[in-house]
Structures are given as C-alpha cells and as structure tokens.
Amino acid sequence: MSWIALREPPSRYVRHEHDRPGLAGGGALVGAAADMPEPVPVIDLRRLLSCGAEGADEAAKLRSALQSWGLFLPLEKKQKCSNLVDGKRFQVEGYGNDQVKAQDQVLDWSDRLNLKVEPQDERNLAKWPRHPEHFRDVLLEYTLKSKKMKCTILRAMARLLELDDGYFLNTFSNKAPVTVRINHYLPCPRPDLVLGFKPHSDDGVLATLLVDSHLCALQVLRDGVWYNVPTKPHSMLINIGDFMEVMSNGIFKSTVHRVVADTAKERISLAMFYALDSEHEIKPAADLLLHDKQPAKYKEVKTMDYMAGFYEHFARGTRVIDSMKI
Ligand SMILES: O=C(O)CCC(=O)C(=O)O
Ligand SMILES: [Fe+2]
Numbered sequence: 001m002s003w004i005a006l007r008e009p010p011s012r013y014v015r016h017e018h019d020r021p022g023l024a025g026g027g028a029l030v031g032a033a034a035d036m037p038e039p040v041p042v043i044d045l046r047r048l049l050s051c052g053a054e055g056a057d058e059a060a061k062l063r064s065a066l067q068s069w070g071l072f073l074p075l076e077k078k079q080k081c082s083n084l085v086d087g088k089r090f091q092v093e094g095y096g097n098d099q100v101k102a103q104d105q106v107l108d109w110s111d112r113l114n115l116k117v118e119p120q121d122e123r124n125l126a127k128w129p130r131h132p133e134h135f136r137d138v139l140l141e142y143t144l145k146s147k148k149m150k151c152t153i154l155r156a157m158a159r160l161l162e163l164d165d166g167y168f169l170n171t172f173s174n175k176a177p178v179t180v181r182i183n184h185y186l187p188c189p190r191p192d193l194v195l196g197f198k199p200h201s202d203d204g205v206l207a208t209l210l211v212d213s214h215l216c217a218l219q220v221l222r223d224g225v226w227y228n229v230p231t232k233p234h235s236m237l238i239n240i241g242d243f244m245e246v247m248s249n250g251i252f253k254s255t256v257h258r259v260v261a262d263t264a265k266e267r268i269s270l271a272m273f274y275a276l277d278s279e280h281e282i283k284p285a286a287d288l289l290l291h292d293k294q295p296a297k298y299k300e301v302k303t304m305d306y307m308a309g310f311y312e313h314f315a316r317g318t319r320v321i322d323s324m325k326i
Contacts, residue, residue: 012107014193019106019317021195021226021260033219033226033260042235045152062153063160066240066252092311094127101315109194109261110185117143117272118178139180146208146272147178153206153238161248163287168205168247173277183269185217188261196259196267198317203310204241204275211237211269218269221256229257242306242321243276246298249284254321278304298324 015021021033043065047058082094095113098105113129116122117139129135154168161167185196196217211218213233219226229237245254259269276282283300301324309320 009109009188009190009194013109013188015106015195020192021258033228036227036230042232045149048156049152059156059160062156066157066160093124098315101312105315106198106317108197109188110183110196110259112184113182114179115139116177116179119175122177142270143178143180143272149208149236149238150206150274157244157248157252161251161285161288163285167285168244171205171247171276171280172274173280175277176280177273177275177277179273179275181271181273183259183267183271185259185261185267185269187264187266189263191261191263194261196261197257198314199256199258200314200317201245201254201256201319201321202239202241202271202273203243203307203320204273205243205247206241207239207271207273209237209239209269209271212267215262215265215267217259217262217267219258219260221258226258239271241273241275242310242319243282243303245321246282246301246324247285249288249294250297251288256319275307276303278302278307282306295326297326299326 043062044058047054048062049055050058082096093114093116095111097107097111100107115127116124125136128139151169155165158165158167158169164170183197188194199221209218211231213231216228216231218229218237220229221227239257240252240254242254244252259267280303281300282303284296284298288294289296298321306320306324309323313320313323
C-alpha cells in the first residue's frame with residue numbers, strides 16, 4: 001500500500017455491510033465500539049515480582065485483568081522484503097498484506113512486516129530491512145526486553161492457577177518461535193468501510209504489543225461489545241493468545257481484537273508473539289482437570305495443525321480455537 005489520494009478505498013478493502021466498524025449491533029465479531037467501562041488494568045511488574053502483601057496485591061490485579069479483558073498494560077516503560085516470493089508465492093515472513101485465499105476475501109487496510117526473531121538460526125535476514133540502519137540492533141534489544149517481561153508474566157500466571165511457577169515457561173523448547181509483526185496503518189478516506197486489522201485472537205501463548213500512543217484505534221471484544229482500548233504513553237499491552245486459553249482450560253481467555261482506520265492519522269504497532277515448537281501438543285494443563293467436575297474444554301492439538309488451521313480461519317475472519325472446543 002502506498003500514499004495516493006483516494007476518495008473511496010478500492011473495493012478489495014471494503015468490508016461487507018454487516019461487518020463494518022461503524023455499525024451498531026451486528027454479529028459476534030462486528031458492531032460499533034464503546035468506551036471501556038473501566039480502564040485497562042495496569043500491572044507493575046516490579047511489584048508483581050516482590051514478596052509479601054505488595055506482590056499479592058499485584059497478583060490479584062493480574063488475575064482480574066486476565067479474567068476480565070484478557071489484556072493488560074505492564075508499566076515499563078519493499079520490495080526486497082516482500083512476503084511474495086517472485087511476486088507470486090505467499091510466505092508469512094516478509095512485507096505486505098494478507099495471504100489471499102479467496103477472490104472475494106476482504107483485505108485489511110494495512111501493511112505488515114512479519115519476521116521470525118527466534119530461534120536465532122532460523123532468522124531470514126534477507127527479509128530484515130537494512131533501513132533504518134539500527135533496525136536490527138534495536139529489534140534484537142527489544143526482543144531481549146520483551147522476553148524478560150514474558151517470563152515474569154508467565155510465571156505469575158502459573159502461580160495464579162496454582163501450577164508450578166515454570167509450568168508455562170517449560171512448554172517453550174529452544175525451537176519455539178518468536179515472531180515480530182510491525183503493522184503500518186495508513187489514513188483511509190472512509191474508515192467506516194474498512195478495518196485496519198480484522199477481528200482475530202492471536203496465535204501463540206501471549207503477545208507483547210507496542211502501539212502508537214497518539215491514536216486510539218485498537219478495540220477489544222467482550223460479551224459481544226467492542227471497546228476502544230485507550231492508549232497510554234510508555235507502556236505496553238499484553239495480549240493473551242489462543243494457546244494460553246487452551247492450556248488454562250479456558251480460565252484465561254484469548255482476546256478478540258481489531259484495529260479501525262482513521263481519516264487523518266497513520267499508525268504503527270509492533271507485536272511480538274510467543275508460540276510453541278511445531279511438534280508441541282497444546283492441551284489443558286492436567287492439574288487443572290478434575291474428572292467429572294472440571295473436564296477438558298479443548299481438544300489436544302499439535303501446534304503445526306493449529307497453525308495450519310489458524311491461517312485458514314484468519315483469511316475467512318473466523319477463529320480456529322472455536323473448532324477446538326469440546
Ligand atoms: O495494531 C494493533 O494495535 C494490533 C495488532 C495486532 O493485533 C496483531 O498484530 O496481531
Ligand atoms: Fe493481534
């Protein structure tokens with residue numbers, strides 16, 4: 001996508017009438033947005049790590065954040081890269097728009113750069129931009145910091161479920177992929193007709209999300225209502241992914257979210273996704289199951305099968321996790 005003066009978005013981007021961001025009502029994944037009845041919970045990771053009453057207070061806040069919104073803010077601070085090989089064959093890594101799986105598929109009003117950052121020996125550096133000059137160093141430094149945050153949060157989440165501290169962390173082998181997605185949303189003359197990012201929940205265990213603080217465009221779905229997520233300078237959002245919903249047997253829900261476009265402002269966001277080894281079997285933690293009283297709510301599935309389903313569902317605007325429910 002590039003800068004051109006348009007009065008109307010091209011038809012490939014125009015969402016079906018029942019599926020536009022400005023409409024009230026609509027189906028489960030559509031409708032107008034409201035302001036959140038309460039702010040997105042802010043979790044102070046330093047307090048979360050401390051012992052005693054302070055740590056317990058912060059853990060209680062984390063529990064409520066996870067169970068109400070499935071997202072929270074921890075305090076803390078072209079061509080060469082194309083995702084089309086030879087201009088034709090789609091691969092997830094690289095720069096561009098969604099994979100087009102059907103002629104009538106509506107495209108998102110955005111471009112994305114997807115890169116695998118870990119395992120290190122699987123980095124495809126040919127897809128990494130050389131400009132700005134420090135892109136690579138900054139991304140790698142960010143990767144380290146984001147990983148620390150992910151570890152702290154996953155330990156705290158295991159504790160909340162009375163599992164071993166390392167329960168979630170131990171599911172990551174040294175082959176577990178960490179990917180980054182940089183989303184670029186351009187202004188749109190008719191934001192009421194398009195979506196910057198269609199409704200979805202993230203694959204993986206969790207994702208850290210850094211968003212432009214000058215434009216509020218991310219929305220989350222709860223009980224059939226879309227809510228605007230207010231921006232907060234110098235903070236990051238944590239999104240619970242589908243794998244966590246399955247592993248926690250539905251106690252922690254993955255967040256369904258979408259991004260709306262704006263008439264005047266462009267926006268950039270950076271999401272880092274923590275997924276699992278392709279051979280890993282994703283399943284509810286055995287210690288959370290009790291025969292008749294608390295049966296498994298999700299079928300066991302190999303990560304690679306989940307991922308294959310994910311892209312199919314994503315293109316259609318549906319959720320693969322719904323097909324895993326028992
Ligand atoms: O741009 C955003 O705020 C959200 C991006 C997102 O949901 C994603 O990359 O999966
Ligand atoms: Fe997302």
